[in-house]
Amino acid sequence: MTKAEIRRRHREKKRAANLCISCGKEPPVNESRCAGCNEKANQNSRDWKRANVANGLCRLCGARPYLSDTDTGERLSHNCEVCYLKIVARNMLGSARFLYVLLDKLYRWDWKCAYAGRPLVLGKNLSFDHALPISRYPDLKRDPSNLVPVDLGVNFVKRNLTGDEFVALAKEIVHHRDSVAHVN
Numbered sequence: 369m370t371k372a373e374i375r376r377r378h379r380e381k382k383r384a385a386n387l388c389i390s391c392g393k394e395p396p397v398n399e400s401r402c403a404g405c406n407e408k409a410n411q412n413s414r415d416w417k418r419a420n421v422a423n424g425l426c427r428l429c430g431a432r433p434y435l436s437d438t439d440t441g442e443r444l445s446h447n448c449e450v451c452y453l454k455i456v457a458r459n460m461l462g463s464a465r466f467l468y469v470l471l472d473k474l475y476r477w478d479w480k481c482a483y484a485g486r487p488l489v490l491g492k493n494l495s496f497d498h499a500l501p502i503s504r505y506p507d508l509k510r511d512p513s514n515l516v517p518v519d520l521g522v523n524f525v526k527r528n529l530t531g532d533e534f535v536a537l538a539k540e541i542v543h544h545r546d547s548v549a550h551v552n
Contacts (some may be wrong), residue, residue, distance in 0.1 A: 412508040435491040439533045444491030462510045482516035495520040
């Protein structure tokens with residue numbers, strides 16, 4: 369039996385006895401650690417994340433380099449590509465396991481905005497849009513098939529329009545602008 373397995377068994381025994389899994393004291397109700405051990409664990413986590421970033425690694429996993437601009441070297445995020453997309457998947461679809469659905473969408477769209485064709489860069493201008501806006505179709509909020517990769521600025525302008533309504537509006541704007549260009 370490995371040391372990790374022994375530690376896990378000790379934690380499980382303490383948890384079953386409703387004791388702090390770190391020190392064995394009595395924790396608050398429905399908690400696995402006492403307040404002191406909780407604070408110590410949180411501080412250790414913060415220190416570990418700071419050290420990862422200082423060493424050019426992902427803040428969350430510490431295994432891969434964080435996102436940076438390949439041309440300038442500018443840091444775009446404290447997280448690597450995988451952790452970045454896990455966060456987006458968790459926020460938009462309710463679970464980090466949808467990370468591969470998002471990656472698949474990015475590759476199917478060739479890392480370009482679904483509406484404008486602009487190149488998308490993680491941590492810079494990448495955003496995912498609900499093609500059918502959740503303000504009008506709330507039941508599609510967590511539906512992966514309702515998401516398309518878009519440029520952040522384009523997504524901001526689109527707001528609560530459907531994809532078709534947005535494209536029609538853009539065409540209307542271009543047509544109007546072309547027709548008034550002769551006036552100036």
